[in-house]
Amino acid sequence: MDAIEKEINTKVRKIIKNRFEEINENQLNLEVLMREIKSGSEAIRTFMDDYHKTKKTVKDENSEYSWDDSQDLFKESENSIRRLNDIHERLELLNQLNDLIEKELTQVIGNAKFYKESRESIIKMFKVFKE
Amino acid sequence: MFDRFKQEQFKNILSDFDQYKDKLEDNIVQAIKTQFVSVRSSIEKFKMLEKFNSLRDKKVLKGKIDDNINEVLSSYRNKELSNYEDIFHKYKDNVPVNDTIPKYARKLIWAFQLYNRGYAPFA
Numbered sequence: 001m002d003a004i005e006k007e008i009n010t011k012v013r014k015i016i017k018n019r020f021e022e023i024n025e026n027q028l029n030l031e032v033l034m035r036e037i038k039s040g041s042e043a044i045r046t047f048m049d050d051y052h053k054t055k056k057t058v059k060d061e062n063s064e065y066s067w068d069d070s071q072d073l074f075k076e077s078e079n080s081i082r083r084l085n086d087i088h089e090r091l092e093l094l095n096q097l098n099d100l101i102e103k104e105l106t107q108v109i110g111n112a113k114f115y116k117e118s119r120e121s122i123i124k125m126f127k128v129f130k131e
Numbered sequence: 132m133f134d135r136f137k138q139e140q141f142k143n144i145l146s147d148f149d150q151y152k153d154k155l156e157d158n159i160v161q162a163i164k165t166q167f168v169s170v171r172s173s174i175e176k177f178k179m180l181e182k183f184n185s186l187r188d189k190k191v192l193k194g195k196i197d198d199n200i201n202e203v204l205s206s207y208r209n210k211e212l213s214n215y216e217d218i219f220h221k222y223k224d225n226v227p228v229n230d231t232i233p234k235y236a237r238k239l240i241w242a243f244q245l246y247n248r249g250y251a252p253f254a
Contacts, residue, residue, distance in 0.1 A: 009133075013132075013133045017132070075135060076135055079133070079135040080133060083132070083133055083141060086141075086145060087132075090145065090148050090149075090152075092190070093152060093190060093191055094152075096189050096190060096191045097152070097155060097156075097159075097191050100159070100186065100189070100191065100192075101159075104182070104185065104186070105159070105162070105163075107182065108163075108166060108179060108182050108183070109162050109163070109166050111162060111165075114158065114162045117158065118155060118158065118159070121151055121154065121155040121158070122155070124151050125148055125151045125152060125155070128144055128147045128148045128151065129132065129144065129148070
């Protein structure tokens with residue numbers, strides 16, 4: 001079970017890291033990345049839930065087939081889910097700030113320096129996760 | 132980014148992000164404030180507020196632009212509205228409208244015009 005868990009986590013993390021690399025900082029389209037993060041987190045969660053359900057069913061139906069888990073089981077999964085959720089929450093804010101600057105504020109604030117500095121800040125915020 | 136044994140490093144990543152975010156939000160709030168100061172008429176200020184209204188539902192800038200709304204309302208109440216009140220009391224008995232119009236009609240036209248000027252930002 002630990003090996004399956006490791007494989008799922010490795011796969012999800014790899015997909016997210018690759019998606020981060022693929023993003024063009026000058027256009028910063030985060031929608032796909034955010035979807036992948038959410039799906040990754042849900043996939044790990046589903047695996048954990050299904051495992052617990054299966055174990056419970058086996059135990060209820062025939063206790064002699066029940067088994068003990070290793071101490072580290074799901075530690076990596078819980079860590080992945082927590083971090084993916086934290087990253088998703090931050091990217092959601094980043095996306096809102098980016099939209100705000102690119103769409104809503106351009107109609108109201110006519111200050112080129114403000115836009116240049118804001119764009120730079122947005123890119124710095126994104127790069128925090130890449131470095 | 133995902134190493135379970137590097138909790139501190141991940142916390143630092145989030146903390147760096149949050150610091151950049153706070154700084155950017157402060158810059159946005161400052162830019163909005165500067166824009167409000169550069170606009171002199173209440174009508175324009177209220178129009179700007181309307182444009183910023185959608186920001187109030189967002190997670191970013193939460194509560195940070197409410198000050199602008201209060202400032203615009205208080206400036207309107209203390210300066211423009213009290214100015215209209217002064218004008219009303221000063222001229223109500225001798226309204227500055229063409230005197231070929233009957234007296235009471237003249238007063239009504241003048242009062243209505245004054246009311247419309249005061250109400251314009253909300254129209």
